[in-house]
Amino acid sequence: MRPQPFRPDDAGARFDWGFPGADPGAEILGDISGRRVLAFGYDAARHAAHLVRAYGATVDAVDPGPYERVPAELGSLPGLRLVRADAVEFLSSTEPYDVIYSVDAVASIDPRRLLPVLASALRPGGTLCFGVPHTNSRGGGPSSSVEPRHADGVRTWVITPDLWTDLLAEQGLRVEHVEVLDTPDEADHASRRILRVTRPLRVSSRPRGAGPPVPHGALGVGAILYGPRGLLLGRHRRGTWELPGGTVEPGESLQETVVRELAEETGIEASPADVHLLGTLLDHVGDVVRVTVPARVTAWRGEPADQPGERVGDWRWFALDRLPENLFVCSAQGLTAWRPDLPIDHTSAHFTPYAP
Numbered sequence: 001m002r003p004q005p006f007r008p009d010d011a012g013a014r015f016d017w018g019f020p021g022a023d024p025g026a027e028i029l030g031d032i033s034g035r036r037v038l039a040f041g042y043d044a045a046r047h048a049a050h051l052v053r054a055y056g057a058t059v060d061a062v063d064p065g066p067y068e069r070v071p072a073e074l075g076s077l078p079g080l081r082l083v084r085a086d087a088v089e090f091l092s093s094t095e096p097y098d099v100i101y102s103v104d105a106v107a108s109i110d111p112r113r114l115l116p117v118l119a120s121a122l123r124p125g126g127t128l129c130f131g132v133p134h135t136n137s138r139g140g141g142p143s144s145s146v147e148p149r150h151a152d153g154v155r156t157w158v159i160t161p162d163l164w165t166d167l168l169a170e171q172g173l174r175v176e177h178v179e180v181l182d183t184p185d186e187a188d189h190a191s192r193r194i195l196r197v198t199r200p201l202r203v204s205s206r207p208r209g210a211g212p213p214v215p216h217g218a219l220g221v222g223a224i225l226y227g228p229r230g231l232l233l234g235r236h237r238r239g240t241w242e243l244p245g246g247t248v249e250p251g252e253s254l255q256e257t258v259v260r261e262l263a264e265e266t267g268i269e270a271s272p273a274d275v276h277l278l279g280t281l282l283d284h285v286g287d288v289v290r291v292t293v294p295a296r297v298t299a300w301r302g303e304p305a306d307q308p309g310e311r312v313g314d315w316r317w318f319a320l321d322r323l324p325e326n327l328f329v330c331s332a333q334g335l336t337a338w339r340p341d342l343p344i345d346h347t348s349a350h351f352t353p354y355a356p
Helices: 044-055 072-076 087-091 111-121 161-170 254-266 329-338
Strands: 036-040 058-062 080-083 097-102 122-135 149-151 154-156 174-182 191-198 219-224 230-236 245-247 275-277 279-285 288-297 312-318 350-353
Touching: 036 044, 036 087, 044 058, 044 080, 087 111, 097 111, 111 122, 111 161, 161 174, 161 191, 219 254, 219 329, 230 254, 245 254, 254 275, 254 288, 279 329, 288 329, 329 350
Parallel strands: 036 058, 036 097, 058 080, 097 122, 219 288
Antiparallel strands: 122 191, 149 154, 174 191, 219 245, 230 312, 275 288, 279 288, 279 350
16 A cells, blocks of 8 residues: 555645554664654655655655656755655665665565665664565465566565565674554555664674584684675575684695685585685684684685575675674684774684785
């Protein structure tokens, strides 16, 4: 259900998330006074005008539709800037905002196209709020795959909150709360979800499981491949994102282990001469002392691809300022050994750097 169109007598006088009169209102955005705020989507100017008038906010409203449907008075409202543009194009080139919200537009844009630019347009510590359809008037529910639905020539991505959470986490965004919003009409089964999302100041890490590693697997390597497309990370079947790597086999040098694990897990080829060991990380899990050696790989051949029988796949390149949540602890430790300025939280480990 889309918000109602403008009426000259109510411009900027109300704020809703698709069902007029239903909670929540603008309070879900948090404190917006003095912050840089962006609204985008159908009818963005009306909601933005409410925030400007009621909260003294400064808001950019991006709407791809014609200006003719916007009341003329809003064009000169102090604190409100109207922008006629495609949301993705605008987000990909703008300076970061403290708060970004959209009442209805997110579900009409391919998430794989929208979410990366949303993440880059939200400053660390910032808040993103958006509403999406959940069930229709007949009670039809969301999908667990990223596939659009087609109705009357319109594509809509109606997906589960858990899938939204996973997609956002891949961009370094964290879902803090999901608000259930049902239509006030008891005879109507339509329902929406409002997701309140933050871009954390720091990236989280976690262990794969509660138990320690097997004793023979206490010495391992992590390969850091960083280039123009970003940092290479894969997703373990237990949900953590991690560097290519693994345990050292008898008779191998550490450089040879990096090359072998890189080929086995990603299909990428490298030479031991291009593997530069950074140092030794020591921590412990239970009674097992864990030794990890992060290594910078400076040259490689091929593209990463999922390999049969491997526990890590879904290989992707990530910008360093948009690392995904839930890095594997050993990978998080290795990355901060390489770049101590990266905002990654992890359990402590003693790092002994090798000579350059």
